[in-house]
Amino acid sequence: MRQLQDQISVPTRGRRLYDITPQVLNWASQSGLNNGLLTLYIQHTSASLLINENYDSDVLVDMEAFFARLVPDGDPLFIHTVEGPDDMPAHVRSALTQTSISIPFLNGKVALGQWQGIFLYEHRTMSNQRRVLLTLIGE
Amino acid sequence: MRQLQDQISVPTRGRRLYDITPQVLNWASQSGLNNGLLTLYIQHTSASLLINENYDSDVLVDMEAFFARLVPDGDPLFIHTVEGPDDMPAHVRSALTQTSISIPFLNGKVALGQWQGIFLYEHRTMSNQRRVLLTLIGE
Amino acid sequence: MRQLQDQISVPTRGRRLYDITPQVLNWASQSGLNNGLLTLYIQHTSASLLINENYDSDVLVDMEAFFARLVPDGDPLFIHTVEGPDDMPAHVRSALTQTSISIPFLNGKVALGQWQGIFLYEHRTMSNQRRVLLTLIGE
Numbered sequence: 001m002r003q004l005q006d007q008i009s010v011p012t013r014g015r016r017l018y019d020i021t022p023q024v025l026n027w028a029s030q031s032g033l034n035n036g037l038l039t040l041y042i043q044h045t046s047a048s049l050l051i052n053e054n055y056d057s058d059v060l061v062d063m064e065a066f067f068a069r070l071v072p073d074g075d076p077l078f079i080h081t082v083e084g085p086d087d088m089p090a091h092v093r094s095a096l097t098q099t100s101i102s103i104p105f106l107n108g109k110v111a112l113g114q115w116q117g118i119f120l121y122e123h124r125t126m127s128n129q130r131r132v133l134l135t136l137i138g139e
Numbered sequence: 140m141r142q143l144q145d146q147i148s149v150p151t152r153g154r155r156l157y158d159i160t161p162q163v164l165n166w167a168s169q170s171g172l173n174n175g176l177l178t179l180y181i182q183h184t185s186a187s188l189l190i191n192e193n194y195d196s197d198v199l200v201d202m203e204a205f206f207a208r209l210v211p212d213g214d215p216l217f218i219h220t221v222e223g224p225d226d227m228p229a230h231v232r233s234a235l236t237q238t239s240i241s242i243p244f245l246n247g248k249v250a251l252g253q254w255q256g257i258f259l260y261e262h263r264t265m266s267n268q269r270r271v272l273l274t275l276i277g278e
Numbered sequence: 279m280r281q282l283q284d285q286i287s288v289p290t291r292g293r294r295l296y297d298i299t300p301q302v303l304n305w306a307s308q309s310g311l312n313n314g315l316l317t318l319y320i321q322h323t324s325a326s327l328l329i330n331e332n333y334d335s336d337v338l339v340d341m342e343a344f345f346a347r348l349v350p351d352g353d354p355l356f357i358h359t360v361e362g363p364d365d366m367p368a369h370v371r372s373a374l375t376q377t378s379i380s381i382p383f384l385n386g387k388v389a390l391g392q393w394q395g396i397f398l399y400e401h402r403t404m405s406n407q408r409r410v411l412l413t414l415i416g417e
Contacts (some may be wrong), residue, residue: 001279003313003315005382035142036274039315039380040203041389042391043394045331045391045394050234052233052234052235056221058218059227059230059312061219062218062230063231064229065216065218069216071344075410077344078340079339082334088340090205092341093332094329094330095328097381098237098238099376101238102380103180104144106144114184115181115184133384135274137142137279137314137415140415174281189373190372191373192369198369204292208355230310235374237376240377245283254323255322255376264330276281276415277322278281
């Protein structure tokens with residue numbers, strides 16, 4: 001068995017879901033491995049990872065609408081406000097979604113379901129440069 | 140080190156938590172490996188995975204009651220409604236729970252805690268056939 | 279490739295986030311491996327794992343305030359109340375956060391982002407002894 005590790009950098013411009021499926025699939029397909037396990041890890045606490053429907057973009061709009069209502073910006077509940085009204089909500093949104101996701105790699109392909117895409121969820125309203133680490137273990 | 144990969148198919152008949160612990164433990168115990176890491180991955184965006192208490196079935200009832208209240212069907216917030224009032228809530232519930240879970244495999248056993256079971260959480264109200272991929276890496 | 283497995287025990291005294299980063303980093307740094315994947319798994323359903331900001335402790339206070347409001351103790355919705363008003367909320371909080379997290383191990387270091395810490399989230403109000411399993415696969 002072997003392992004490959006790399007990182008991808010994702011520029012974000014505001015709060016929304018960014019489809020990183022093509023970059024991830026492209027990297028994995030060039031690994032030379034046939035079968036194994038791909039793990040994604042995001043090195044941030046105000047952006048997260050999410051497997052979500054990749055077909056109807058309304059799903060992305062609705063997902064954001066739900067989280068915006070569940071964790072409102074500027075909520076008077078929060079005392080950690082020095083970095084802006086969207087900062088603590090970004091930490092909570094990250095806690096409610098994923099920091100790491102592991103997906104099987106089968107016959108040279110990342111085994112996503114038919115309607116699944118891999119998304120980086122930016123929770124801050126400002127622009128950021130986000131880093132996702134990739135680890136593929138297999139043979 | 141070696142790896143084994145397989146899939147299990149779970150028929151669901153409506154929205155609730157389905158205990159898949161026996162199938163998963165049975166598969167892992169026949170792997171011939173002694174120690175390693177077992178990763179479960181669900182290939183869907185309207186059903187998810189959850190480690191939950193396996194003892195009192197009231198916990199399953201309460202869990203569903205909580206999610207039904209938190210993410211109400213037919214919420215006017217949502218615009219992705221073409222597949223029914225439970226479809227977008229199913230995507231949100233999936234985002235709030237897990238798509239992949241990794242559990243250590245120790246001395247030929249999946250190292251669940253005493254009260255832990257592995258559940259497939261069906262979030263759609265209709266019947267479905269769900270696919271969970273299993274990857275065991277170890278020796 | 280090789281694997282190492284171990285467990286750490288975390289005494290908790292009430293509901294809050296406990297920083298377990300030092301123990302985890304110390305264990306991994308003594309593994310003798312250079313690169314791989316570290317997976318944490320918690321063997322409980324009323325305590326969970328969370329990658330969270332490690333810098334401003336107000337973030338921990340706010341995180342708990344959010345979950346306390348989202349999943350109120352003694353909620354009349356719940357029927358599983360025999361173990362106390364904080365028990366079913368503890369299961370729900372665990373479902374909303376993580377049971378397992380996988381982090382890359384790069385050049386002999388757990389590849390946490392600059393502001394990331396690893397936390398055990400105790401959701402019960404009483405004292406507990408919690409067990410976290412560590413698996414490091416790499417070379």
